[in-house]
Amino acid sequence: MITTNHPTDNNSLVDVIAFYEKVAQKENIDSSVYEKLGDSYYFKAHYKKAIYWYSHLFSDTNYENTEIIYRYAQSLKFTGNYKKAESYFEWFSQLVPEDMRANPNTENENYLDRIAKNSNRATLNGINTNSNTDTFGGFVHNSDFIFTSKDHQNSNNNRTKTLYQAQFDSIGVLSTITPLLEKNNTTYNESSAVITKDGKTLYFCANDKKTKEGNEVVLKIYRAIYNGKKWTKIQELPFNSDSYNCAHPALSPDEQTLYFASDMPGGYGSSDIYKVSINPNKIFGKPENLGKNINTYARETFPFISANNILYFASDGHLGLGKLDIFAVKTKNLQSGEIINIGKPFNSEYDDFAFSNYDTIGFVSSNRNKADKIYSFKENVPLVLSCNNTLIGTITEANSYAVVYKAQVLLLDEKMNEIDQTTSNSDGTYLFKNINCANKYFIRVLTDNYLPYENALFSLSQKGDAIYDIRLAPLVISVQDFAKNYATENIYFAVNQWQITDKAEKQLNILLTLLEEYPWLNITIKSHCDSRASNDYNMLLSSKRAQATINWLLKKGISRSRLSGKGYGETLLINQCSNAVRCSEAEHQANRRSEFTIID
Structure with a gap:
């Protein structure tokens, strides 16, 4: 050396x-030169140049640096060469089959153990809604229980699915079951109702009998106003469209945010969870996708926000027991919090959805007994979401220990998806809040005049702040230091x-x-x-x-x-x-x- x-x-x-x-x-170059050049351009997001240098390495059939193989595949994907990228992802997966980055669908071998820890916390009881077919939902407002049924003995209209309200007693018996909305309203199917605390505003999901020629019937979210006797002034919300579905509204505890499911363009899967602000005078903001920590390539639907600001939702994209499972995450930690499968008996090998809870009691819908049915539950043991702490550290120069100011710091999940970013302060410190203790992360630092930095972070499970200091190698350094460290x-x-x-x-x-x-x-x-x-x-x-x-x-x-x-x-x-x-x-x-x- x-x-x-x-x-x-x-x-x-x-x-x-x-x-x-x-x-x-x-003419005769050591492969480490190509690795250094490829990495330098990869971390600077100059993917075409990264491909140029990485490609020099793969003429050697014995080359098996798995990190370089992964970065080369990523560079190919980012530049649109999907077919070639897929072959290198496959090679990477063969070399390190336990690494989830190559195949986001690869199941974690320990996920069933994690689900088991959250199981058997409650008992389920079926609710008799006097319906012979699909019945689902379950929203409580004061003494009213609101649910959806496909056909009901008290129904006297032509709707396929109808919202009903009923009295619900302490042992789960429904009485005085009547349609929530008058039968002459313009909607065809109705479901998923939520009412504001003052009882004056109703949000619900529905579709019309008639649509414009050539368009499929799509689900939309409507708002209605209570005039003291009945729900009136039914209007669809402004972000609805005849081209995509918006469904299953849910309100935050402060009633300033509406959550819903949609397959609108720009999402991650077949349906995603979104939120939209409810501004003064009930003017709506622009819908925001909750991001790829929540949403997957598959279905995320039926959101519900509990009184303590936990988002519950159904998904068949996260690891579960069957088809749709119910998951939970804190709303303050949507971008990086661990997505918790709430376990049995809420979840089964069938579709489980439309979760809601009110202190220790609540409701869940499931087709585990052939048709969609509503079940009540009493939660005996509360769900414990994974611990979260703060990741902090100081970024300094490797040789002089001088602080590095305004460095871009990226926090990546185990699939190398970016979940948060920040910049170092004038004293060289950086900070990420609400880091899930149990997750594996990668941290990446990019800044002018320094070589890119990347490293894996494991098991940040200690109580209090997790401290991780970073030393950056200068991009432009003294010849003596270069000779000692890089030549x-x-x-x-x-x-x-x-x-x-x-x-x-x-x-x-x-x-x-x-x-x-x-x-x-x-x-x-x-x-x-x-x-x-x-x-x-x-x-x-x-x-x-x-x-x-x-x-x-x-x-x-x-x-x-x-x-x-x-x-x-x-x-x-x-x-x-x-x-x-x-x-x-x-x-x-x-x-x-x-x-x-x-x-x-």
């Missing part, structure tokens, strides 16, 4: 990327040989470029042998190795006055493999080396 024998006052600097690009112009490693020799091997030549090309770029640098070479053969023979052999290294550099145009070298025989072994000690060939190989020291 290159080292420096004393500090230097020379202020010459080297741009690491520019330096390695010059090395890459030579060529030792070169090695075959048994009883002093010739420069093809592999050693690849490393020497890096050293050669450094000497060409900075003519005031000199180099001294220390060469060594393993312990086999006599001491005198090894001293002679190591001297030939030092001279062979010098001769290689002389042939490349480096002045003899800048080069010195000496053989040390077997006097400076780096391991226990001295005379009469049995060692492996790999251990002996470690001693057959030339080392380099930069002198100015």
Whole structure:
């Protein structure tokens, strides 16, 4: 390895990327050069340049650096070469099948254990709604229980699905069941009602009998006003469309946010959960997708917000027991909080959905008994969402420990999806709140004048703040520091040989470029042998190795006055493999080396 024998006052600097690009112009190059260049451009999001340098590595069929394979596949995907990207993701998955980044659908082998920990916290009881077919939902407002039924004995209209209100007693018996809305309203199917605390505003899901020619019937969210006797002024909300569905409204406890499910363009799957602000005078903001921590490639639907601001929703995209399962996450932690499967008996191998709770009692719908049915429950043990803490740290320069200001810090999940980002403060500190203790994360730092940084974070489960300090290597650094930290490693020799091997030549090309770029640098070479053969023979052999290294550099145009070298025989072994000690060939190989020291 290159080292420096004393500090230097020379202020010459080297741009690491520019330096390695010059090395890459030579004929015989070590693969580490292509890795460094590919990584540098990958982390700067210059994916076409990253592809150019990474592609040099894959002519070698034995190349199996899995991180580089993954980054190459990502670069291909980001530039639209999906077919080729897929083949490299597949290769990555074959090499590290346990890594979920290659296949987001890969099941975590421990997920059933995690679900089991959240199970058996409640007892379910069926509710008799006097309906022979599908019945679902379950929203409580004061003493009224509101639900949806496909056909009901008290129904006297032509609707397919109708909202009903009923009195609900302590043992789960419904009485005085009547339609919530008058039968002459304009909607056809109705479901998923939510009423404001003052009882004056109703939001519900419905569709029309008639739509514009050529359009499919779509679900929309409506609002109605109570005039003291009945629901009137039924209007659809402004973000509805004839081109996509909006359904299953739910209100936040402060009633300033409406959550709903939709398959509007720009989502992640077949339906996603969205939220929209309810501004003064009941003017709605712009719908916001809750993001890829909540929403998957599949269905997310039937949101409900509890009094303590926990979002419950149904999904068949997160890991569960069957089809739709019910999941929970804190609303203050939607972007990075762990998505919790709430376990049995709420979830089963069938579709489970339309969860709602009111203190320790609540309702859930399921088709576990053939048709959709409503079940009440009493929660005996509360759901414990995973712990969350704060991730903090300080970013400094690796050599000087100077703080790095305004560095971009990215927090990535285990599939390398970005879930949050921030910048370092004037004192070099960064901070992420509400980090799930149990999750695996990656942290990435990008900033001018420093090499990109990335590392995995595991098990942040300690109580209190998780502290993770980061040291960045400068992109433009002193030549001495570069030589010590980034330039060529030792070169090695075959048994009883002093010739420069093809592999050693690849490393020497890096050293050669450094000497060409900075003519005031000199180099001294220390060469060594393993312990086999006599001491005198090894001293002679190591001297030939030092001279062979010098001769290689002389042939490349480096002045003899800048080069010195000496053989040390077997006097400076780096391991226990001295005379009469049995060692492996790999251990002996470690001693057959030339080392380099930069002198100015």
